[in-house]
Amino acid sequence: MEVLRLSEYLAGHHYEHRNEVFALFEREPELFRPRHDLGMRESRELLMRRWERLHELGYFKNTITSSKPENRLRRMALSETCEYLDHSLAVKMGVNYGLFGGAVYGLGTEEQKDYWLPKVERREIIGCYGLSELGAGSNVRGIRTTATYDPSSRSFVLHTPTDGAQKYWIGGAAESATHCSVFAYLIVDGKRRGIHGFVVQIRDSIEGSPVHGVTIADCGDKWGLNGVDNGRIWFDRVKIPRTNMLMKLGQVSENGEYTSIVKSENELFGRTLAPLTAGRVSIIFSALNEMKVGTSIAIPYAKSRQVFGKELMSVQTHRHRLLPYVCSALVINVVANPLKLQLLEPGQVVTKNFHVLSAGLKALSTWEMERCLQECREACGGQGMLSENRVGPLLSEFNVTTTFEGDNHVMIQQASKVVVNMYAQGLKQGVFGGDLDFLNREELPLRGEPNEMSFIVELMRRRVRGLLPALVPTSGTSEAAEKELVLFEEVGTAFCDLLIFESFEKELNSSTELPCKDLLSKAGVIYGLSRIDRESTFSRSGALSSDASWSVRRTYMKELDRFVESGMMDSAIEAFGVPDFLKAPISGDWLSHNAKAKL
Amino acid sequence: MEVLRLSEYLAGHHYEHRNEVFALFEREPELFRPRHDLGMRESRELLMRRWERLHELGYFKNTITSSKPENRLRRMALSETCEYLDHSLAVKMGVNYGLFGGAVYGLGTEEQKDYWLPKVERREIIGCYGLSELGAGSNVRGIRTTATYDPSSRSFVLHTPTDGAQKYWIGGAAESATHCSVFAYLIVDGKRRGIHGFVVQIRDSIEGSPVHGVTIADCGDKWGLNGVDNGRIWFDRVKIPRTNMLMKLGQVSENGEYTSIVKSENELFGRTLAPLTAGRVSIIFSALNEMKVGTSIAIPYAKSRQVFGKELMSVQTHRHRLLPYVCSALVINVVANPLKLQLLEPGQVVTKNFHVLSAGLKALSTWEMERCLQECREACGGQGMLSENRVGPLLSEFNVTTTFEGDNHVMIQQASKVVVNMYAQGLKQGVFGGDLDFLNREELPLRGEPNEMSFIVELMRRRVRGLLPALVPTSGTSEAAEKELVLFEEVGTAFCDLLIFESFEKELNSSTELPCKDLLSKAGVIYGLSRIDRESTFSRSGALSSDASWSVRRTYMKELDRFVESGMMDSAIEAFGVPDFLKAPISGDWLSHNAKAKL
Numbered sequence A, B: 001m002e003v004l005r006l007s008e009y010l011a012g013h014h015y016e017h018r019n020e021v022f023a024l025f026e027r028e029p030e031l032f033r034p035r036h037d038l039g040m041r042e043s044r045e046l047l048m049r050r051w052e053r054l055h056e057l058g059y060f061k062n063t064i065t066s067s068k069p070e071n072r073l074r075r076m077a078l079s080e081t082c083e084y085l086d087h088s089l090a091v092k093m094g095v096n097y098g099l100f101g102g103a104v105y106g107l108g109t110e111e112q113k114d115y116w117l118p119k120v121e122r123r124e125i126i127g128c129y130g131l132s133e134l135g136a137g138s139n140v141r142g143i144r145t146t147a148t149y150d151p152s153s154r155s156f157v158l159h160t161p162t163d164g165a166q167k168y169w170i171g172g173a174a175e176s177a178t179h180c181s182v183f184a185y186l187i188v189d190g191k192r193r194g195i196h197g198f199v200v201q202i203r204d205s206i207e208g209s210p211v212h213g214v215t216i217a218d219c220g221d222k223w224g225l226n227g228v229d230n231g232r233i234w235f236d237r238v239k240i241p242r243t244n245m246l247m248k249l250g251q252v253s254e255n256g257e258y259t260s261i262v263k264s265e266n267e268l269f270g271r272t273l274a275p276l277t278a279g280r281v282s283i284i285f286s287a288l289n290e291m292k293v294g295t296s297i298a299i300p301y302a303k304s305r306q307v308f309g310k311e312l313m314s315v316q317t318h319r320h321r322l323l324p325y326v327c328s329a330l331v332i333n334v335v336a337n338p339l340k341l342q343l344l345e346p347g348q349v350v351t352k353n354f355h356v357l358s359a360g361l362k363a364l365s366t367w368e369m370e371r372c373l374q375e376c377r378e379a380c381g382g383q384g385m386l387s388e389n390r391v392g393p394l395l396s397e398f399n400v401t402t403t404f405e406g407d408n409h410v411m412i413q414q415a416s417k418v419v420v421n422m423y424a425q426g427l428k429q430g431v432f433g434g435d436l437d438f439l440n441r442e443e444l445p446l447r448g449e450p451n452e453m454s455f456i457v458e459l460m461r462r463r464v465r466g467l468l469p470a471l472v473p474t475s476g477t478s479e480a481a482e483k484e485l486v487l488f489e490e491v492g493t494a495f496c497d498l499l500i501f502e503s504f505e506k507e508l509n510s511s512t513e514l515p516c517k518d519l520l521s522k523a524g525v526i527y528g529l530s531r532i533d534r535e536s537t538f539s540r541s542g543a544l545s546s547d548a549s550w551s552v553r554r555t556y557m558k559e560l561d562r563f564v565e566s567g568m569m570d571s572a573i574e575a576f577g578v579p580d581f582l583k584a585p586i587s588g589d590w591l592s593h594n595a596k597a598k599l
């Protein structure tokens, strides 16, 4: 009962809707059972059929044209649900609705939104998102595509000046998309005006031929995500109407005057890329949901498998290998839920903390997922190699999440920058602000038991306290910091961890109707202890002595055992709510699945 | 020049032969260029064509029938070379020649060898290796297949009593193999006589139909290694001639008397599985060779890629992410070379140290490779996701190496057992023997600089010294040890690390004509520092204080820079000798590879 409430709480919103979608999948297994044995061609075809079916059933109605958070959240719920089945499907829909649609939504005028969004929602057009180029990925400012205004024809001329400037990786471009939100340097009257977005038709119809001046190539076979037809695009002086420039932030008048509502090119840049933030938050949910799938497969298998006369799940190393991921999925889920809602609050301003948490969580959660799925693969022994058992293939399917919508190292450095600047400023002013407030107080001897959240949070603080001075000299200048990039990223990671555990503790303490508080709190402790036990930064920073580390270890092992023996592990897996048909043969009765009688 | 000598030294043996095979691959790209975009069916077909071609060219001549180490080494060189191209090919050949052939070679009588081995070498039959069952993998003693002697017909009756006892994972069984070396409990005159090997025909011809009483199913699509047709086999009271029992260790006479040349069932078990040891050593080379491929792709790419106005390879984090793997590949290579030669020494006895090192290195090297390829994938950004760039697909292709021929956790525990027993015995006797000799001396204050091998080895010793007492009470009983399995494995890992670095140091100091000694010694230091910097066991064990860890960090970063700036990195990549056609487009001129003009 309470577990069901936890399940609903973890879903965050649209619980019923998610279950409806799962029910559809189960009802139509021909189309909607997991497939990890298909080549690129078949994956792409299956994806299109799945998407069409969802469209036909009206799942996207109002989710694009309406600006109500409720509707956007419904689409996010749908996307998360699809991700359990087919990452490519979620990504391709995400590119179309979230990135192309989001670009129009966030960067277009009211008129432009009214023109384009209904077409997207009715699937008359399929959009893709053309930002990255062969020569410029993380470093977005390095793109080279230009859009030059030609007042005589009242049009923009889109151009790819070199092969390095070919748009690369554009999801949907290789085969299906009709339109692309192209990001290019605007040139008006010979002056460069920063990066702006333009809606460019690239194909005459869905899956049709490229239009004149547009050359498209296929990125080809990928290690994962083969359902998405990533493509490369060259523009050879392609003319588009003036009205196809997305003009909310910057405007070009018919006779070629540039105006803008933003103050600086920096602000323009930030706001132009804002739609990516939503994508980043989605990825956090990809990561934690796939951890749920992985552990929901590996743990039941381990409970049903005997090794050397013991139940595999009773073996300490096995608990140590798998349970931290069950717990990190829970913790990240609790912390990310409010983040998502905040994102969609009308008139939300992206605060520094929101930015750090979303960037940091994106990086930490996708790395956590990558290790989780690899561990699940190995934990299932040979069975983890069978495609039908999913855990291996999911690792390749979701691997790209550490790279796209903000490479993880680049993301972590954003957190580093914030905390290092905050610290340097504090040194100058003699008092530390915001999240570094704790530095104003003397450090007291460590109290509390390692199995309490307060202990975990305190250690996270000590690590930040110990690492910062090694990076930033007391003079308060942070210039040297970026040269010591390894340490710089460690500081960012330590800071993100702190924010995560602080948010988690706050959520635990403040939310009165939080279901299964005990379970969640234990999960926080286990995830925390797993990091403290493993990461050498705790001892290097002086936060953890050798003695204390042994006590952490003892407590950690005990908590793992309790988590299993109290039934919390089973409850957690139940609360994850992964439907059976999205698990794997080995998480069920694998003996009869493999019976001779079944041949 | 010296780099070329290093290249030859790393190859260990048959350098010319390897280059010939590479030249063949390059000459016949239709058949022999890397393919990572194929489905299961196509992968299997391609594999068979590749294998046939190698056979046709006479590459296997004398490598199976002759017992000269030189010939067996030649086959190992061929296999390692093939692994750069196609892991499945190497595995399938390995199963046939190394495991099936090895079983006959190691467990058969002279007569049996003379009968079967020429057939294998001439490829008249294809063999597979039938040990694992659905219900029993690591725990080999848990298999249930029986071979009951029937004196009336002078035959053995092979039988699969339950679905759990179906042979599972048998490489080659699903489609091609004609014969299987089946491992089963021998029953003679109602008595169980332990596990023995039997040659059983399972198919009427290569790729033909299963013979009467044998049921075969396909394991199906896998996450990687899809070229290998892994199969499941049931025996329904299948009769085989008495002479098909491999009778070197145990014999059954015509009238049903069992005799044996070994003293105990334990010894029988150990010697029956001995052919797996060679496989284990091969896997160490798989691991380090794939690290060579991964870094030979990611590093040239990083040297040619600009991010935020800097050469990517000049960025500290990037050096920190990639160089430790270049160095671990070198270190493991140096340590594993003599291990392989030792394995093939005529009349070699498997010593305890050999066993620990081969088991431990198998585990540590495959984990190292798994992390290396994941890091290379991410280090290449989006490009790391393209199949043509190999690093991603190689991670799934080689993932199984952490599981098969001895699951890594089980392997590490073997090392743990040895060191814990050695320690417990030392406690009892008041003096520590063998590799724990250093415990007899007082620990002196840490001397030397962190950039010296002696410092690294000393820290490895201190870690072992610090961890053992936490596991084994001074009473000297080691029973409790296995309950603390996480710590137990940490101790085993620490011990393996120590053996690795001790062997490496010895090799460095003793071998006079070692090429590029400076480079190798720096590689040892960097690999060592990378472990000391990352693993929390060093501080927990008391081996490393917080202060010392900062000095390790500083030295580590400096050594990384020097490794690049002195040209050692480039020399190492050159010495790895991965031919260009086995690298990837991004390790070459990727701009022109992606040019519009190429479409």
Ligand SMILES: Cc1cc2nc3c(=O)[nH]c(=O)nc-3n(C[C@H](O)[C@H](O)[C@H](O)COP(=O)(O)OP(=O)(O)OC[C@H]3O[C@@H](n4cnc5c(N)ncnc54)[C@H](O)[C@@H]3O)c2cc1C
Residues within 6 Å of the ligand: A095, A129, A130, A131, A132, A135, A136, A137, A138, A139, A168, A169, A170, A171, A225, A230, A400, A403, A404, A405, A406, A407, A408, A409, A410, B305, B307, B308, B312, B315, B317, B318, B378, B379, B380, B381, B382, B383, B385
């Ligand atoms: C499957 C897939 C789908 C995609 N879909 C789209 C799409 O639809 N539209 C679109 O516009 N783009 C898309 N992308 C592109 C994606 O956004 C980029 O791959 C991503 O931004 C990273 O850029 P990059 O690949 O050029 O890597 P780079 O930016 O070149 O990074 C390479 C390496 O350098 C490291 N690095 C970079 N900068 C730094 C730094 N400052 N400090 C330390 N290390 C650094 C990174 O960690 C990485 O390991 C997609 C990519 C993939 C793989």
Ligand SMILES: Cc1cc2nc3c(=O)[nH]c(=O)nc-3n(C[C@H](O)[C@H](O)[C@H](O)COP(=O)(O)OP(=O)(O)OC[C@H]3O[C@@H](n4cnc5c(N)ncnc54)[C@H](O)[C@@H]3O)c2cc1C
Residues within 6 Å of the ligand: A305, A307, A308, A312, A315, A317, A318, A378, A379, A380, A381, A382, A383, A385, B095, B129, B130, B131, B132, B135, B136, B137, B138, B139, B168, B169, B170, B171, B225, B230, B400, B403, B404, B405, B406, B407, B408, B409, B410
């Ligand atoms: C692609 C492939 C090819 C293969 N080819 C062959 C072949 O040709 N012939 C053949 O006979 N076999 C073959 N195998 C089988 C292989 O040898 C087994 O998969 C391997 O021995 C592991 O056994 P398992 O899969 O049953 O895993 P299990 O032994 O069930 O292990 C499951 C998990 O339990 C853990 N575990 C097990 N024991 C312990 C312990 N004591 N302490 C702590 N943790 C433990 C492991 O770490 C693992 O994570 C193949 C397997 C694969 C995947």
